[in-house]
Amino acid sequence: MVSESFRAHPSEYLLALSRPPTIGPPIIYSPTKQTTETNRNIFVIDSVEKMMGEVWSQLGSLMASIMFVYAMYEQFFPRHLRIHATKYTQKFTAVFYPYIQISFSEFSGERLKKSEAYTAIRTYLSANSSQRVRRLKAEEVKDSQNPLIFSMEDNEEITDEFQGVQLWWRASYKVPKTQSFSFYPTSEEKRFLTLTFHKRHRDLVTASYIQHVMKQGRDIAVQNRTLKLYTNNPSKDWSGYKQTKWSHVNFEHPSTFQTLAMDPKKKEEIVDDLDRFKAGKEYYAKVGKAWKRGYLLYGPPGTGKSSMIAAMANYMNYDVYDLELTAVKENTDLRKLLIETSSKSIIVIEDIDCSIDLTGQRKKKKEKDEDEEKPKNPEKKAEEEEKKGSKVTLSGLLNFIDGIWSACGGERIIIFTTNFVDKLDPALIRRGRMDKHIEMSYCGYEAFKVLAKNYLGVESHTLFPTIEKLLGETNMPPADVAENLMPKSIVADSELCLKSLIESLEEAKKKAEEEAEKKAKEDEEARLKEELAKEEKVEANGKSGEEVKENGSVH
Numbered sequence: 001m002v003s004e005s006f007r008a009h010p011s012e013y014l015l016a017l018s019r020p021p022t023i024g025p026p027i028i029y030s031p032t033k034q035t036t037e038t039n040r041n042i043f044v045i046d047s048v049e050k051m052m053g054e055v056w057s058q059l060g061s062l063m064a065s066i067m068f069v070y071a072m073y074e075q076f077f078p079r080h081l082r083i084h085a086t087k088y089t090q091k092f093t094a095v096f097y098p099y100i101q102i103s104f105s106e107f108s109g110e111r112l113k114k115s116e117a118y119t120a121i122r123t124y125l126s127a128n129s130s131q132r133v134r135r136l137k138a139e140e141v142k143d144s145q146n147p148l149i150f151s152m153e154d155n156e157e158i159t160d161e162f163q164g165v166q167l168w169w170r171a172s173y174k175v176p177k178t179q180s181f182s183f184y185p186t187s188e189e190k191r192f193l194t195l196t197f198h199k200r201h202r203d204l205v206t207a208s209y210i211q212h213v214m215k216q217g218r219d220i221a222v223q224n225r226t227l228k229l230y231t232n233n234p235s236k237d238w239s240g241y242k243q244t245k246w247s248h249v250n251f252e253h254p255s256t257f258q259t260l261a262m263d264p265k266k267k268e269e270i271v272d273d274l275d276r277f278k279a280g281k282e283y284y285a286k287v288g289k290a291w292k293r294g295y296l297l298y299g300p301p302g303t304g305k306s307s308m309i310a311a312m313a314n315y316m317n318y319d320v321y322d323l324e325l326t327a328v329k330e331n332t333d334l335r336k337l338l339i340e341t342s343s344k345s346i347i348v349i350e351d352i353d354c355s356i357d358l359t360g361q362r363k364k365k366k367e368k369d370e371d372e373e374k375p376k377n378p379e380k381k382a383e384e385e386e387k388k389g390s391k392v393t394l395s396g397l398l399n400f401i402d403g404i405w406s407a408c409g410g411e412r413i414i415i416f417t418t419n420f421v422d423k424l425d426p427a428l429i430r431r432g433r434m435d436k437h438i439e440m441s442y443c444g445y446e447a448f449k450v451l452a453k454n455y456l457g458v459e460s461h462t463l464f465p466t467i468e469k470l471l472g473e474t475n476m477p478p479a480d481v482a483e484n485l486m487p488k489s490i491v492a493d494s495e496l497c498l499k500s501l502i503e504s505l506e507e508a509k510k511k512a513e514e515e516a517e518k519k520a521k522e523d524e525e526a527r528l529k530e531e532l533a534k535e536e537k538v539e540a541n542g543k544s545g546e547e548v549k550e551n552g553s554v555h
């Protein structure tokens, strides 16, 4: 037998099989020059060669016949009959071939837009294939945390399993036969993914499996993507060639809930709220509310409002749209901006009290009265309006937050920040618009412990009780505490930083006491002044009374 007598390496065996058949007289090996074993091997190789030669020649003639028949078929078989022939061939093969194939092309739609389904499936397969497929393709991906992703190479196949059912995915490509003229750049090869499965699983695959794959693919893409920080372009720049309403950069703020210094209970409450929001798609639909949530962050400067927004974006994996209201010309522009934001995003308006004239309605009325009094020349009026910039009104902003348009897209968080919550119109911050009001306050002991752990890696220290006492007596924002905890030189250790903080706290306490004293003095002086003024008034009244009396007596 060949397999028994052939002892060469498999690669040599394959080499022998692939060698073309030799023509001519057989080679005679001299028994005197070869050992018996080697002779036997040579003989076996020789007979395999001969056998393969026959197979090759038969195969060659068969191929030639098939090609001839195919060429005749292509040339002479009538076109309309060919359609029927293909149809019946497919029906015939379907009897013996129980598998169904679904293909997903890379591009779809009129403008050769990249198919979302293809992208999602490819992401799903990339996540699953890198461990199982031998031939992988490395691709550079924009906007992803991993600059390189590995997907399966063309013509590779991967087996997947879903609810106990086996399915096969294959990546393929087609080179189009004819070149068509197009305005849009087309790649020569058309790539597609083919899913093969047994026909008895048709319902499972179409109803659940594909949805499962696409959802997983999208989730993986969301996990891997780099967050973006958008800002709105001034309304006057919207027309023209590019017409982009938002510009963006990669969002790289490192703030997280771990690094955020605040009361742990309050922090946990916020994280829970965010979790509930993220998982609340069905709930919001059930209660008939748009899937969005508003947060109002208020507190003195440097208490971590902006850091909180960054922590929320990183936690939720949402893009941030930083809306600069002063660059928005009017209410309709606000709506246009809203439409162009994506879901899974946070829309932020910082320092809302400074960005919009919340007494706009009243002012407008005053202006109107003035205008009626003295009509201006229209050119001057337009110039003045241009100078004034934004014409966004409070009602426009209210509509932006919870008008009908605000529901498009879904899964959006709106955040306002302010230093002066009392300045805001109650309508703007009522529950439903700003669902949760979060106060960011001065640094307490709990917040300090978080900062000490983050900045110095210290969880307890003998100086902590002193700091706790001083923090209770002063109002220092976390930004100042953090600054004091930053080592000022390479050799500075944690004790030095804590001492520097104590110094600053004592200084702040002294300053606050001095200021309180000064204020008390000023108040006292003002009170005395008022009393004096009152007395003088009474005196003056008394004098004038007497004069009246005197005058009366004269008359």
Ligand SMILES: Nc1ncnc2c1ncn2[C@@H]1O[C@H](COP(=O)(O)OP(=O)(O)OP(=O)(O)O)[C@@H](O)[C@H]1O
Pocket: 259, 260, 261, 262, 299, 300, 301, 302, 303, 304, 305, 306, 307, 308, 419, 440, 477, 478, 479, 480, 482
């Ligand atoms: N609660 C905090 N936790 C951790 N770091 C903080 C906190 N508050 C402030 N910081 C530090 O102080 C800096 C300023 O904070 P941040 O910009 O978040 O304050 P803010 O409240 O937005 O101030 P403003 O009202 O002036 O905008 C941050 O870069 C951060 O390092």
Ligand SMILES: [Mg+2]
Pocket: 305, 306, 307, 350, 417
């Ligand atoms: Mg800020």
